[in-house]
Amino acid sequence: MNTLAWIGMLGIVILTLLPLAKKENRTKEEMRKVIVTLAIILGIIITVLVFGVNYLLALIVGFSAMIVFDKKTYTKKRLSIYGSIILIIGIAGFAISRENPEYVLNHLKDNPKTTSLYLAENGVTLITYQSDVVRPLASTVKILIAAEYAMQIDAGQLNKDSLVPLEDLNRYYLKNSDGNAHEEWLNAMQSEGKIKNNEVTLHDIAKGMATYSSNANTDYLIDLLGISAINERAKALGLTQHEDVYPIVSAILIPNQIKSESMNEKQLIKKLEAMSMEEYRTLAEELSEQMKEGTIKAGDVTYGPSTDVQKVWSDRLVGASANDYGKLLAAISNDQFPKTASETIRDLLEWPMQLNESNHDRFVHLGAKGGSTLFILTDALYAEDHNGDKIEIVLMTDDLNFWQGMLIRNNMNSFESKLLGSEDFRLEVQKELSEM
Template sequence: MNKSKEDLLTFVMKNKRDISATMIENEDVVLDWNGDQKTPLASTVKLMVLFHFVKTVSSGDTKLNEKVALSDIERFYIDRTDGGAHTYWLEVNGFSEHATILDVAKGMMQFSSNACTDYLIDRLGLEKINDQMKQAGLIEHDELMPLTPMILWSAYVSDHEQDALKQMSGVSHEQYKSLMSEIFNIMKSDPEHKKILEEKTMEKDLLSFHIQSLLTQKMTKSTTNQYAQFMKRLHDELLTTEEKSLFSQIVLGETLKTEKDQYIWYKSGATLFVFTAALYRKTDTSSISISLFINDPKANNSHWIEEVFNEFMLTAAGDQNFRQRLIQAFTK
């Protein structure tokens, strides 16, 4: 392996067709490469759930110390499908039977637990999250869907990989929405059925390379232009000072701050086929907003990109020289 952020910079330079990037420094868009190209968002989409969550706390509809039974969150957990994020969240916190809803939000953002995310989507209401997004003017953004039901989709429609692929390939967007809603309801209210689907998924190899590729393409999509603008607008207009403080407390960033930083907000996401990230950094004298999406359709490089991606993004935000080289990688 031994790959570094320098290798990723070289990769970006050589594979510009499969990459989109937008960078806003202070008030100026200093980079916009394929900025309107829609890409599956992976976990970066969790920023939208957090945005709505913070608004419901602000309005008094959500109380941060509200107790949540871990068993209610477990309904949305599918073993061995989130890189250990959910288990790690549980281990680090050592909960007994309950967590606060603030803990659940941190589980979604700082640990990237999909189960915590789907619990919040269910608790807050998918329609309300999507409405909040529309009100904020995010027009280049697909509507959100729950994250975990798609993992059980192949097992829901078939016992065989090839047949599942065939059935999954032909569905319309409306059919897909309806299927995800059906599976989400099974996860919520029929644990036995969910368990059968989980076991079948693993035993029958119903998360094969080809099925994972198809699932990635079904994920909520958006653009780097939309996310770079959104991260900046969160600071400039979409959140009050109090809401920014709560957002900072929950999103990944507090542990990354230096003395110079007022705010640093970061969320990345990955599947075998895409890497996505959105980052905002504000100091006393400047602000930087960066969104970078990488498509790796054959998954030839995902094994090493994953190791260096976060360091690459954080270096771009903090090191002006590296940032200039990244801009030049696209403009040469």
């Protein structure tokens, strides 16, 4: 359940309990309704969190249950109204939950100013749809950080088995800012017995960045590897359109840092947008250093920016072109890194092979890293099948509204899977996008 889902549940609880504020409303019948409603809400939460049922499906079932237990339901007029509502919700739910790879293709066609698609097969570039446009990468930038990490391991500058205190990572952890990615990684480390004396290995930190997309782990690695080294790696790899990397978490703190007491949100956004990227990056680096030193204690920071402020942060995330990441994926897939570096970066990115055993039936190698904010959805993947055929895919979308983001998230996997498995679909996408 995401934040909006929790807000929705809380809203229902408040609206349910509100009538009881008046003593005359506390009748047996009203109390029965409240108990039934709260029980259904609790059931929805348990069903989603414990049994992993789709939230929308659980909500529809819960709404239906509320209708069934309401005595006033059983009139012709009410049955007709509720039946229509359930039908509409059911149709909307089906549209959202069903796999529809064509939705992603249509979104690309309809939004050329905010989308990119790159696809290469066996070294031949087939699709370069807006692929030379620089767009925010979100967490897909972590592929470049993984590449620099792998190279420093290969050069002997770092030891992947060295131990790092969790306290050092927690300095960069801003609660509720990464969709619980860091907490999920910590829980996994705990269940696998990989936390000893409150320490984890450096390589597990890197895997937490790649597999779980922990931003705290990412900023720790950015500091350890060195920003200049990461940016120089991008140049050495020929990523000609890659913007300079800077810390992710500390950039979230920039609005609080520049806001004055007399400043309203509109003025704050105007000031943020007026900052040059050089000023913005420099401030992010300074704040990250303060988090590392403990001058700023991340645990004391309350994260809760408005959607408009988050949009500014999202727009200013490190950017690059789809062409750049297609080139980077090809270098990984074709083992153009030194041997140890190649093994290291594959170990970080090929988590889909470990996550889903059925992928072994289709692929020898499958590596991926995606990224998202409220407004961005990006993904970069490479694959090699048992015949030795290789494909690299980079998909980038920006300026998504809530509905678009939800549908693309639901359909991206089926879109990419169909691209990987069907030559006819690849040719269809190539033809459709080349005509734009």
